[in-house]
Amino acid sequence: MSDAFDYVVIGGGSSGCIVAAELARRFEGSVLLLEAGPAAEDHPETLSADGYKYAFINDAVFRERFSTPQEHCGHQRVFLGTGSVLGGSGSVNGMVYTRGDVGDYDDWPPGWKWPDVQEDFRAIEAALRPRRRSPTRWSEACISAAVSCGFERREDLNDGNLRNVIGYEWMNFEGDRRRSSYVAFIKDAVARPNLSIRTHARVHRLVIDASKRVTAVELTLAGEACRIEVKRDVILCAGALETPKVLMLSGVGAEQALRVNGIPLVHSLPAVGQNLHDHPNVPLFFVGRNPVDCNYPQLYSFYRTNPDTDLAPGRPDSCYVFWPAPSAMKQAVQRMLPGKVLPASLYGGPAKAAVRGAVGAAFALRPLQNLVEHLYGIVVILGKPYSRGSVRLVSNDPDVPAAWDPAYFSDARDMETVVRGVRLARKMSRSAGLRAWESRELMPGFWNQSDKALARWVAANAITTYHFAGTCKMGEDASAVCDPRLRVFGLQNVRIGDASAIPFTPVSALNAPSMLVGYRAARFLSEERE
Numbered sequence: 001m002s003d004a005f006d007y008v009v010i011g012g013g014s015s016g017c018i019v020a021a022e023l024a025r026r027f028e029g030s031v032l033l034l035e036a037g038p039a040a041e042d043h044p045e046t047l048s049a050d051g052y053k054y055a056f057i058n059d060a061v062f063r064e065r066f067s068t069p070q071e072h073c074g075h076q077r078v079f080l081g082t083g084s085v086l087g088g089s090g091s092v093n094g095m096v097y098t099r100g101d102v103g104d105y106d107d108w109p110p111g112w113k114w115p116d117v118q119e120d121f122r123a124i125e126a127a128l129r130p131r132r133r134s135p136t137r138w139s140e141a142c143i144s145a146a147v148s149c150g151f152e153r154r155e156d157l158n159d160g161n162l163r164n165v166i167g168y169e170w171m172n173f174e175g176d177r178r179r180s181s182y183v184a185f186i187k188d189a190v191a192r193p194n195l196s197i198r199t200h201a202r203v204h205r206l207v208i209d210a211s212k213r214v215t216a217v218e219l220t221l222a223g224e225a226c227r228i229e230v231k232r233d234v235i236l237c238a239g240a241l242e243t244p245k246v247l248m249l250s251g252v253g254a255e256q257a258l259r260v261n262g263i264p265l266v267h268s269l270p271a272v273g274q275n276l277h278d279h280p281n282v283p284l285f286f287v288g289r290n291p292v293d294c295n296y297p298q299l300y301s302f303y304r305t306n307p308d309t310d311l312a313p314g315r316p317d318s319c320y321v322f323w324p325a326p327s328a329m330k331q332a333v334q335r336m337l338p339g340k341v342l343p344a345s346l347y348g349g350p351a352k353a354a355v356r357g358a359v360g361a362a363f364a365l366r367p368l369q370n371l372v373e374h375l376y377g378i379v380v381i382l383g384k385p386y387s388r389g390s391v392r393l394v395s396n397d398p399d400v401p402a403a404w405d406p407a408y409f410s411d412a413r414d415m416e417t418v419v420r421g422v423r424l425a426r427k428m429s430r431s432a433g434l435r436a437w438e439s440r441e442l443m444p445g446f447w448n449q450s451d452k453a454l455a456r457w458v459a460a461n462a463i464t465t466y467h468f469a470g471t472c473k474m475g476e477d478a479s480a481v482c483d484p485r486l487r488v489f490g491l492q493n494v495r496i497g498d499a500s501a502i503p504f505t506p507v508s509a510l511n512a513p514s515m516l517v518g519y520r521a522a523r524f525l526s527e528e529r530e
Contacts (some may be wrong), residue, residue, distance in 0.1 A: 004229035005032040005196070007154030008217055009237055009526075010203050010246060012037075013088020013510035014181045014511050015498040015518025016237030018124070019300070020298060021185035022522035023235075024195035027336075027529065028446050031194055032228065034201040034219065037084035040182055046083075046091035047183065049173040050295075053328035055092035057356070062092055064341065065404060067243065072409035073459045079339045080278075080464055082239055084201035086199060089239075089466060090511055094297055095171040095178060096155060100506030100513060102160040103315040107504040109475055109484040114160055120519050121512070122157075126192045127184040129212075129513075130170040133298045137145070138290075138376070139168075140404035142322040144433025146301050147150055149424065156523055157300055162316050164506060166301035172511075181515055203285050204398040206250040206494070207394070208266045213492040229509040233493045235521055240468040240500040244273040245402045247481075252491070261396045267490045273391040273469040278406045280462045281381040282418060283323065283445065284425050288437030289374045294324040302383070302507055305424060306417035309386075316507050317384040320428075325375035330363040336356045336463065375442075378428060380421035381465050386411035391471050408462060418462075419454045469511040472500035485524045 006027070012035030020033035026369075033141045042117035043061050045051030045206030046142040055061055066077040083089035099121055102114040108204045143153055146166040154165040157308045172179045186197075207216040207227075217228045253273060258265050298455060303314035311317055338347060338355040348353075362368055389407030394400060409415045422444065455486070467484045472481035472488070480486060486501055490495040499514040504515055 002225065004231060005030045006018065006232045007031045007235065008029075008228060009235045009497070010199060011032045011035065011088070011237035011239060011498065012086045012197065012199070013083065013181070013237060013239060013240070014090035015514045015521075016235075017087060017181040017184050017237050018515055018518040019237055019497045019522050020195060020197075020482050021189060021192070022519060023525065024192035025488070026522065026526040028194060029232065031195045031196070031232040034193065034203060035086050035199045035215070036202050037086070037199065039199050040086040040091055040187070043085060046085055046087060046180075047174050047176050049095065049177055051178070052094055053331040055083075056328065057331045065401060068403050068405040070406070070408050072415070073462050077339070077344065078408065078462070078464060079336060080241065080406070080468070082241065082466060082468075085181035086197070091178070091182060093466070093511060095126065095173050096300070096509040097170040097172045098300065098508035099158045101162040101316060102416070103312055104504070104506035106312070108490045109503070117516055120516055120523070124512070124515050124519055126180050126357050127189070127518050128172045129179070129184070130157050130172045131174070132168040132170060133296055135168070136294045137322065138292050138294050139299055139322065139438075141223045141433045141436065142166075142299055144482035145428045145431040145498065146320070146433070148431040148433055149304065149428050151301055159465060162302040163314050164303050164316065166299065168298055169300040169414050171296075171298065190448055202398065203238070203246055204249060206246065208250060208252070208491065211492065212267055212490055214457070214494055216300065222369070229411070230493070232490070233495060235495045235497040236472070236500075237497040237518060240471045241277065241391060241402070241404055243496065244471040245393065247272050247488075248393050249398055257392060260268070260382060261393045261394050262394070269481060269489060271473070271479050273471050274388070275471050275473050275479065275503070276389040276391055276404070276406055276468065277385050277387065278318070278387065278408070279465040279467040280393065280406075280408045280414075280418070281379050281465045282422065282458050282461050282463070283377040283379045284422060284429070285325070285375060285377050285442040286429050286439040286443055287371060288376065288434070288439045290437050291323045291375070292376050294326045297321055300508070303424065305421045306413070309413050309417070311384055315384075317382075317417055319381040319383045319507060320421070320425060321379040323379050325377060326371050329367055329375065330359065330374045336358045341421050342477065344367040355520060363367050378425040380418055380425050382414055382421075383417050384503070386413050388470075401479060402482055406440075406464070409459065415458065418458050420450055422454050422458065467505060469499045469502040469510060471504040472496045473503040475499045475503055495521050495525070
């Protein structure tokens with residue numbers, strides 16, 4: 001491998017694959033894409049539309065992380081895993097592709113409003129070719145139930161109007177294949193001889209000279225230490241949990257926090273790692289008389305659940321997903337249960353495998369299989385959180401995990417919204433559309449009725465929706481890390497190209513907006529080189 005490249009893209013996830021592919025298409029210069037995980041081809045489930053459930057429990061492609069103990073979630077460590085494979089989380093997720101609501105982009109900087117980004121979304125979609133899945137009896141019943149509770153059925157959830165609507169979401173698949181950004185922009189695209197890809201590449205730090213220019217990237221490649229020279233630009237696409245870590249290990253961040261970890265200050269930028277936010281969720285479960293005839297979570301709905309907050313009138317603050325348990329219940333329990341029942345000291349050893357094995361054995365029993373066939377969830381997702389957390393270093397060793405603190409429900413308004421959402425989900429389960437299922441509530445259970453009881457239940461059962469954002473937010477004030485053209489303040493040749501640049505998360509899933517940031521990062525570089 002050459003030891004010098006014009007452009008180095010750090011992170012081969014949903015945004016990084018687009019950045020690298022677009023730079024290689026737009027320029028004759030050399031482009032290097034570095035991905036910490038393996039090649040997607042080494043794990044075929046990441047290329048299959050039906051493989052998401054198996055990718056979810058494959059530790060080789062799903063990087064495990066846990067939060068710091070969450071004060072407002074019973075001091076639990078919440079699982080914060082993400083995809084670690086070419087395509088990133090876009091190779092292991094449920095393939096949801098949602099642009100968001102028009103109002104979501106009102107909070108973004110100038111040049112990023114809804115009209116400004118539509119052409120870029122269309123360019124991404126021309127390659128991804130997202131589509132919707134066919135209705136089923138159960139999914140149509142869910143829509144009917146939501147409509148009877150004040151939702152409007154909409155055919156297109158990507159038109160920017162997500163105000164109290166329900167419909168079939170767009171998903172990036174084609175036949176039996178997943179169309180992640182890796183597949184659409186690299187694997188299935190025209191081969192680019194100027195694009196090099198290296199997997200199993202763990203970046204340690206950026207080497208920054210006295211003029212605040214990155215001259216090299218230090219990393220381990222398949223376990224061997226190496227150094228890559230940078231001729232032009234570095235684009236950070238490692239994700240909202242890892243991109244700020246790379247900057248801090250490179251000496252870019254808050255001086256005191258760096259000094260505590262023995263890292264010399266290269267450039268003071270205190271906002272690095274701040275503003276972490278996510279979409280926490282809680283799933284309510286119901287068992288019906290009829291089987292659930294659906295194999296994908298293909299319904300999304302959005303609602304203004306809490307009109308008492310200062311969010312603009314009418315803007316949705318919550319997302320409701322009707323989740324068919326037969327699609328992936330076993331794998332979901334195998335992934336999440338070990339982290340719930342095992343102490344941190346035992347989680348990484350054979351105890352985790354034992355718990356997963358026990359779950360697999362239980363799901364082989366016919367009574368449990370029958371239950372799951374009739375089981376569905378209504379997942380209440382907090383779409384516009386007020387709570388803000390952080391990513392901070394605890395060591396100058398790149399192999400030591402950072403401290404990831406999403407600070408779930410640290411703002412009381414978030415808990416109030418989710419509790420109201422639980423009540424609305426219960427109402428939908430009892431409404432006319434789902435009456436044929438004669439649904440019986442399993443969780444939260446009839447004994448959790450008061451707001452206080454429901455808040456305790458939410459705190460004990462909240463999980464991530466894997467929509468991490470904001471830790472290198474773009475903007476024009478002191479709380480920003482990069483400007484609206486994604487250039488890191490104070491550094492000559494570093495851009496942010498992932499969800500860490502998103503200042504306020506959209507109410508919907510984050511994969512499409514993350515791809516938008518990556519696509520625009522490449523476009524901005526192209527415009528500035530012309």
